[in-house]
Amino acid sequence: MVEVCLYFQVHQPYRIRNYSVFEIGSSHDYFDHPKNGEVMRKVAAKCYLPANQLLLELLETHPGFKVSFSFSGTALEQFQQYAPEVLDSFKKLAGTGRVEILDETYYHSLAFLYSKEEFREQVTMHRDRIKKLFRQAPKIFRNTELIYNNELASYAEKMGYKGVLAEGADHVLGWRSPNFVYRPKNSQIKLLLKNYRLSDDIAFRFSERSWKEWPLTSGKFSNWVSAVNGNGNCVNLFMDYETFGEHQWQETGIFDFLRHMPAELLRHPHNRFSTPSEVARHNAMDELDIHNPISWADVERDTSAWLGNSMQKAAIQQLYDLEQPVKEAEDDKLLEDWRKLQTSDNFYYMCTKWFSDGDVHKYFNPYDSPYEAYMSFMNIINDLKIRMRAG
Amino acid sequence: MFGWEFPPNSSGGLGTACYGLTKALSSQGAQITLVLPTATEETDASFLKVINANLKVIKIRSAIKPYLTPEQYAHSTRGLHQSLYGSSLFEEAHRYALAAEEIASQEEFDIIHCHDWMTFEAGIRAKRVSGRPLVVHVHATEYDRTGGHPANQYVQEMERRGILEADAVITVSSYTRQKVMEHYAPEPSKVHVVHNAVEQTTVPAELDFGIRKHHKIVLFLGRLTLQKGPDYFLYAAKKVIEYEPDARFVMAGTGDMMGLLMNKAAELGLADKVLFTGFMKGESVDRLYRMADVYVMPSVSEPFGITALEAQKNRTPVIVSKNSGVTEVMKHCLKVDFWDTNQLASKIIGVLRYKELSKCMSDEGEREAAGISWDKAARKCLRIYSSLLARARVS
Structure with a gap:
């Protein structure tokens, strides 16, 4: 059966x-x-x-x-x-x-x-x-x-x-x-x-x-x-x-x-x-027994589509470093924005792995390049930090 | 092959392209007789050793130089013996063509390949005396040089004649092909795109520049003319400095807008922030790239833009105008609308601020430039030659 x-x-x-x-x-x-x-x-x-x-x-x-x-x-x-x-x-x-x-x-x-x-x-x-x-x-x-x-x-x-x-x-x-x-x-x-x-x-x-x-x-x-x-x-x-x-x-x-x-x-x-x-x-x-994370993405079937290069790693680390201050701010809108930024697609857009070949990554990417994606994301991180200070 | 600019007497991409292409063609077995106009003795023989030995150079004594307006030409030849030099740029191109015709009747060759309008008459005459197929290589059109408003009917007419009489037209990008089609309407099937490339030499990873301890460097490198958009660079600089007060803006190159730009920089309160270097070539150019934290090419219209690849090769992140041919082969860069100085400034600031961004752009850019070689361009040219020769044999 x-x-x-x-x-x-x-x-x-x-x-x-x-x-x-x-x-x-x-x-x-x-x-x-x-x-x-x-x-x-x-x-x-x-x-x-x-x-x-x-x-x-x-x-x-x-x-x-x-x-x-x-x-x-x-x-x-x-x-x-x-x-x-x-x-x-x-x-x-x-x-x-x-x-x-x-x-x-x-x-x-x-x-x-x-x-x-x-x-x-x-x-x-x-x-x-x-x-x-x-x-x-x-x-x-x-x-x-x-x-x-x-x-x-x-x-x-x-x-x-x-x-x-x-x-x-x-x-x-x-x-x-x-x-x-x-x-x-x-x-x-x-x-x-x-x-x-x-x-x-x-x-x-x-x-x-x-x-x-x-x-x-x-x-x-x-x-x-x-x-x-x-x-x-x-x-x-x-x-x-x-x-x-x-x-x-x-x-x-x-x-x-x-x-x-x-x-x-x-x-x-x-x-x-x-x-x-x-x-x-x-x-x-x-x-x-699976120790290193696997995924369904790309031929590598690992996390490199989101966390493969230093931009991706820096961006996500910066985001999660804000977790405590964001939660302590008790500002619902701030928390919601911070969470929406966590969506994996945001890091996928910064992937440089297959960018030159213009394959599937590009198809799903609203940005001209991974660099544009990173820049907007990091600018937003800076704005989040200002919002927390203001609050 | 009819060219005119050739390193070390080179003031722009044209000479770089002719050098890279002829060297790669020679290494793939093409025997090239390069006919160059030259007014100085510097178009030197020592340089020839660099190039494969089967490249033979014939020099014509002429004051011809690319990128000169007729007025500048008149200035540059002032004081030279009038009997040696024609009195205008066009006369000079014509004199070059007459000499070329003479050479073509004596030399043995299968294909005539000429580069940009100044050599087109030479190419046409050579074709008439020899009956060999003519390839014209378009590195720029008058429409690029003048921001879309052709100032000079003679140049336009020369481009038209060359393009229409050619058996094959090569453009340095699809962007340029489109311009050629739009303005000169040749038979589409004879117009081919052969993208420019970059010399695959290794450069030292030199970063030990005193200025880098205190300042981030934003580099403009190119002729200071309307076509290259240096004014947009200044307006963007004005915005960047508000956010990154330690940034410094280096403008390397010379051109008819130099005085205007210096005044403009002072007017914008950037007198001490914008550093003009004058014309740079060779090793100094590579050092400038390495000194810079970001290279900006805000051209109004750039048929290709080899400098962007050279910057990548030197591990410098690149921001280029969307109106440029190089974007067809270069992905690992930031692209901007040249007129949108807000967008340009915002991207410059991003690259200066976010070190992971600049690191990734350097790494990926270096890898990308390493894949864009003249060998590939030369192979495409050889295929075009072969099909012209096959057709000539049939008829």
Whole structure:
């Protein structure tokens, strides 16, 4: 029996505007509201609304179909602000009872790596928000960008989660398969690993004409998944929800692929759909000892996309150095701004790793260069410091 | 090959480009006869040793120099023997062309390659006497030099003739190609982009400059002319100094705006903050880059901008005008609208203040410049030559 576990990540950051040095001390509005609204409305029209509609139809058609989502708090807030109909459609999906919602840090932050206290506060904020919006108490945790190590697993366990998601990275799995449930070193929590080959076939390679498997049909894909029978218990397909219609445009046939996938998968008698907490009921196959943080980003599958160069390290360190003074200031607006700055995207924009090649990093980057991103961020840090002194 | 500016008698990117390109072409097996006009004995033979031996130089006695306006030309030749030199820049270009025609009828060659308008007549005449294909290389157009308002119809006409009569046109950037297409409308398929590059020599990591103990240095390096936007640099300096009072602004170069800029600096209260160095070349230029904390190229219109790559090579962070060809190959820099002096000042301050920013820009910039070599440019030129020769054989 193979349990197919679909998890979609839904995230939108509060993009920072070009904040000039001349504004330090006089302007405290850091975010690019027009751009944020524009992106949200665009992605809502291209992805969230049509994909939600399709999933709703699939849930109605196939009683065995199940999916799961994780939402960043910043995405949820911006739905309310710019596209409330999107939030309604997600609520409708959750109402079917076959859509599981996961927990993460509210601000899609790297807090776990810098401040455990802030991490816990953000996870709690997220849990409260999900309960309020969707009437669910998440049992599974996924950290920002699937950043994971032993320590994260033990924190998630202590916070009451039954399972945690991670990347099925080759360098930690070795000869082992991602198609089983694992147990982190020194914890009992269940570890669900992304099958990155099958996930990325959809998320990254689907429209790549130079790929030898192009065009990918749901029939072909289902055969690959079914082939896991006998060699594994689960196939975890984890990806950004924006894959549907935004990263892979509608013209590529991605929606048709999704439309036919459940029927094709269910055609095989030994396949079924499960949510992450259902998959987590399996016994762990083996223990995984992961000390250095892994993630689902880039070929490195580590944290270098956000923390790879000295600008990124300096920017995030400066930000977290402000934690105590910001919290002591007891100024809600200041605290909220400080937290919005923690969103991992802000550090991703400063990445110089692949900048010359103009690949995926550039596609997601609202700035002309990593240097511009860093400059605006540091100017804002200086403004934050002035605000704290003034308060 | 018809050129005119060549190191060490070089006042800008044109000579640097001719040097880099001919050296790389020679090393890839092209045999080049370079015809240079020169009024001085300094276009020296010792320099030739640097270049591959199969590059042969023929010197024509002429006062011709690039970047001179006819008025400046008249000034520069004052006092020289009138029989040796023509009385105007255009006459001089014409005299050079007549000599070139003579040379072309004697020398053996397969391709004629000429650089910018002053050699275009030479190229056209050489083509007529030899029947060989003509390549004109556009390093700048009259529209760049004059901020979009061509002052000189003769120059414009010369550019038009060269570009239209050429069998192939090479532009130093897509930006320049667009200008050529827009103003001269040649057959699009014959216009090729070959980006300039930078000499791949190693430079010492010298940072031991006394001034750096007290000041951060913002560098402008280029001709002090309208095209290079030195006035925008001054206006930005005025804003930077309010935030970074220890910053100093070095303006290296000379040009028709020098006096005006000195007065302007004084007017803005920057008399002691802006340091003019006059014309610099060779090793001094590299030292300036290394002394600087940031290099700014605020050009109004820059067909390419090799200096930006030279700054990178010297590990100096770079801020460049979006109106420049170099931005097509250079990513690890900050880009600005030249007219937006607020934006320019804000970025200068950012680079001066945030050491991680400047460190990353230096590291990545150095790596980037190391990948932009003349060999690549020369290979593209050779491919263009080959296709012209193949076509000539067929017809």
